[in-house]
Amino acid sequence: MSDHLLENIRQAETFSKKLDPILEIKELWGKASLEHVLNFSESLAESPAFINNPNQAKKLLEFPFQEIGISMEKALEIITSQLDEQGLKASGGRHLGYVPGGGVYPSGLGDLIAAVCNYYAGVFYVSPGAVRMENMIIRWVAEMIGYDPGTCQGNISSGGSYSSLIAMHAAREALGIRARDVEKAVIYLTKQTHHALTKSLRVIGMGDAIYKIVPMDKQFRMDAQVLEQMIENDIAAGFRPAILIGSAGTTDVGAIDPLEQLADISGKYGLWFHVDAAYGGFFMLVDEMKKAFSGIERSDSMVIDPHKGLFMPWGTGMVLLKDGKKLLQAFHSYASYLQDLIEDEQEYSPADLSPELTKHFRGLRIWLPLQLFGVKSFRMALREKRLLAEYVYQKLKDMAGFEVGEPPQLTVVTFRYTDCQEDVNHFNEKLIKAIQQDGRIFLSSTLLEGKFYLRFTVLHFRTHLREVNTCFEVIEEQVKKLQGFS
């Protein structure tokens, strides 16, 4: 062996060892990061909900990766100015647009532990604890929605879209829809169905299937009677009714389809019944709301987003299949040497239930907050959001000049200002722009049957009465300004 080789190894090692810095540096970086996070969350109560900065993080481009690293102080400075001081503060309580997410503190700590300890959560025998933890979370959700935790299976994914993709692929496999069958397969949905579903179907090669938009009642729920008629007609015409997509809380208005009726019809005609509960699902934790979801337990697959209704950070979704074997059949790989082990293993591996092999250990970011806070805190927070939505609705109903949409089934309230000289749609477009420009609160908008509405969505764990009342102040102020009264 040449001295030269050893010399080169030692030289490389002096640098490579920097990837595992000494304890003091780890502590220093840890403290600085923690301080950053705490400053950030403490300042949320006063900072704007939306900062329209024309700079759009351009300064980031001035910091390409260098051969030699920068200080943590400098790195945090860049993060603060380029990430925190512009755009939507999605982790603040005055984010009342779209569907707000979460970001509870212990989730971040769970991520820290998961990343630094780097547990391999793809395969049970590599990290039995990590996989069992994720499967326990799935079984906990199964119990909540009424699937049999013993026979269902699921996956903790990156979100509702990815979960939908998993569900649609499993549905197609279970139904045995071959390439030549696609053009005769019929998918039933409504105008309110989230586009993640049609996108998923396109991705899995079912873009050329037949998409039937089922009419809705005035509360934006699928009309089951018309659905059945459509199915009968499609059968008579030689098509194959395949997948029925119900929503348990549409993103747009929070509408819950008549799930019992949809389950009846799916059963009668042999359709795959999928329920999209990405936004609404966790309201099932609230006793008085459970009834609204009745029938969800009869679905074949369902999607639920912990990064919405369970206040977890973005990138946390879930999919469940009532018959877990169908999920396994859709995703396990025959070539895998692990197949032999499956029979003896106590838990199925995520790698056999989803497209991913190596994956982020998302379970810990859910497990830790549930353990630390206890389920009741989540249950009560969701009840509070629901009651706040009711409060918003009643208050807007009584406010002069405003018109409200349908009563909220979950926590979306739609409304518009109508007491104006100009075109109502045009006025409300100006109103939403003015509110977003003001920035103290963030609302979004939607178009319902040609009418422009503002949307008020209560779902953030930091949204309480105070934030909601600030919202009313801003709305009234901006209306007055637009009307020229101030």
Ligand SMILES: *Cc1c(COP(=O)(O)O)cnc(C)c1O
């Ligand atoms: C948010 C949402 C989705 C999409 O989920 P992502 O987590 O954003 O990918 C799908 N369906 C409904 C009803 C949603 O609210």
